[in-house]
Amino acid sequence: MQTAIDIHSEDGRHGRGAATASLRAENVHKTLGTHPVLRGVSLAAYPHEVISVLGASGSGKSTLLRCLNLLEVPDSGEIWFRDEKLDIRPPIGQNGARIGDARQARRVRASLGMVFQSFNLWPHKTALENVTEGPVHVRGLTRRAATERAENYLRKVGLIERRDHYPRHLSGGQQQRVAIARALAMEPEVLLFDEPTSSLDPELTGEVLRTIRALAEEGRTMILVTHELSFAREVSSRVAFMQGGRIEEEGPPDEVLSRPASAGLRRFLDPAC
Amino acid sequence: MGGFQEQFLRGLETTVLVAAISGTLGMLVGLAGAAAKLSRFRVLRMIADAYTTIVRGVPELLVILLVYFGGTAALTALVGSYVEVSALWAGVFSLTVVFGAYATEIFRGAIQAIPRGQTEAALSIGLAPWQTWLLVILPQMARIALPALCNLWISLLKDTSLISIVGLSDIMRVAVVGAGSMRDPLTFYLAASALYLMLTSVSLLTFRLVERRMLAPLH
Ligand SMILES: Nc1ncnc2c1ncn2[C@@H]1O[C@H](COP(=O)(O)OP(=O)(O)OP(=O)(O)O)[C@@H](O)[C@H]1O
Ligand SMILES: [Mg+2]
Numbered sequence: 001m002q003t004a005i006d007i008h009s010e011d012g013r014h015g016r017g018a019a020t021a022s023l024r025a026e027n028v029h030k031t032l033g034t035h036p037v038l039r040g041v042s043l044a045a046y047p048h049e050v051i052s053v054l055g056a057s058g059s060g061k062s063t064l065l066r067c068l069n070l071l072e073v074p075d076s077g078e079i080w081f082r083d084e085k086l087d088i089r090p091p092i093g094q095n096g097a098r099i100g101d102a103r104q105a106r107r108v109r110a111s112l113g114m115v116f117q118s119f120n121l122w123p124h125k126t127a128l129e130n131v132t133e134g135p136v137h138v139r140g141l142t143r144r145a146a147t148e149r150a151e152n153y154l155r156k157v158g159l160i161e162r163r164d165h166y167p168r169h170l171s172g173g174q175q176q177r178v179a180i181a182r183a184l185a186m187e188p189e190v191l192l193f194d195e196p197t198s199s200l201d202p203e204l205t206g207e208v209l210r211t212i213r214a215l216a217e218e219g220r221t222m223i224l225v226t227h228e229l230s231f232a233r234e235v236s237s238r239v240a241f242m243q244g245g246r247i248e249e250e251g252p253p254d255e256v257l258s259r260p261a262s263a264g265l266r267r268f269l270d271p272a273c
Numbered sequence: 274m275g276g277f278q279e280q281f282l283r284g285l286e287t288t289v290l291v292a293a294i295s296g297t298l299g300m301l302v303g304l305a306g307a308a309a310k311l312s313r314f315r316v317l318r319m320i321a322d323a324y325t326t327i328v329r330g331v332p333e334l335l336v337i338l339l340v341y342f343g344g345t346a347a348l349t350a351l352v353g354s355y356v357e358v359s360a361l362w363a364g365v366f367s368l369t370v371v372f373g374a375y376a377t378e379i380f381r382g383a384i385q386a387i388p389r390g391q392t393e394a395a396l397s398i399g400l401a402p403w404q405t406w407l408l409v410i411l412p413q414m415a416r417i418a419l420p421a422l423c424n425l426w427i428s429l430l431k432d433t434s435l436i437s438i439v440g441l442s443d444i445m446r447v448a449v450v451g452a453g454s455m456r457d458p459l460t461f462y463l464a465a466s467a468l469y470l471m472l473t474s475v476s477l478l479t480f481r482l483v484e485r486r487m488l489a490p491l492h
Contacts, residue, residue: 069397071393071396071397102401106399106400106401107399108399109396109397109398109399110398110399111399112397113397113398114394114397114398116390116393116394118388118390120388120390120391120393120394121394122391122394122395122408122409122413123413124412124413124416133395133398133400133408134398134399134400137400137404137408138398138399138400179394182394182398183397183398186398186399
């Protein structure tokens, strides 16, 4: 079996010549509690790529995504944002790994939009306020400019007429689209999606997937953790299959999903066999 | 009641003043206490735990007496001659300490009731931790804590009566003095009860209005 790193260096950095990845994880390890969740993961997203991350529950997909924007700090390995290495301090004794440069972490996070499985809209703020907070308090826009920007993105996700509604009064699908608008309003370099439709009723997943597909078609750089296989096949330029804290297999969707090389992915795609 | 109306009025003023100052300061102590309890620094957590355990374990009346006589002893030793601390400030200090201990627990619980994802969403767009506190944690915490804070405020209003024992001229003190001098204790105690009842009723009503306004978006 090839290791994830071997696969990566063949297919990733070297194959793409001098291009710099927008976001890159290099040999990342992370233990949560006593459980080694990530065991040497390398993944790079180049400009305009859509990468889908697949894998069984517990394989470390969310943890990988959370390491990329430092919501979780890797124990070892590197995270690169364009040509900038993120300052990560390894664990010392009882203390876990921590962020070395808080300012850098904030700046990079502002350029990495994250969309969560459970939306995480702020319930005490209207749809519009959820979207304007970032532009006002992180980007330093005036209220007026931020409102204009927020309205644009709410229009884009088809929710401009709900701008003054509180999350409680929106359906799950609408809440997730507001969350997408909130991420977009930061005008991020890369979008990270962690199972954006997993907590939605089947009849509501369509509207969210349509929104994500539109973003993919705009050429946005995205990393998408999903269980929607046919959607992944359709929108991704590359899929990565995770198992046991490693990337087991990685490549173009038609190849990887049609002719899985590893037994793990074969089992994942067709549990019957 | 022979001129006691005016004294009652001044007593009412004192009671409200002491409660308002202790309540405001106690809220700040509670916020700091909750932040300490949830901090990643062990020393801060231990100090905050000791504080709430001790203060909640001692009767309020004793806290007041300890502060009053302890303060007087400390001040006397410091100055070199006998100095008595003011009943008002000893009372404010004691009730702040008591209110702060209970508020610490209320705020800690309220903060822990906020889903982790709320903070993560804030951090993920690049907000600093202090901005996350101000924009996301505190407003949600306030809503959750409001009912318990209302109860705590009512207790505080009534606990101010304990300070009369060290000589504060609050409602209670006026009632006790009046009851002793006028041979009609029941009238004075009924009058005092009516004043406390009025204060607590107004408070309850105010809290209910605030609560309705603040919780509106969540229903
Ligand atoms: N604080 C923790 N302590 C110990 N183990 C943890 C902790 N948090 C998560 N884990 C474990 O880490 C493993 C990987 O979690 P992760 O959320 O990254 O998986 P996932 O691939 O996203 O799964 P899912 O498809 O269910 O979302 C899981 O087995 C989980 O139980
Ligand atoms: Mg997950």
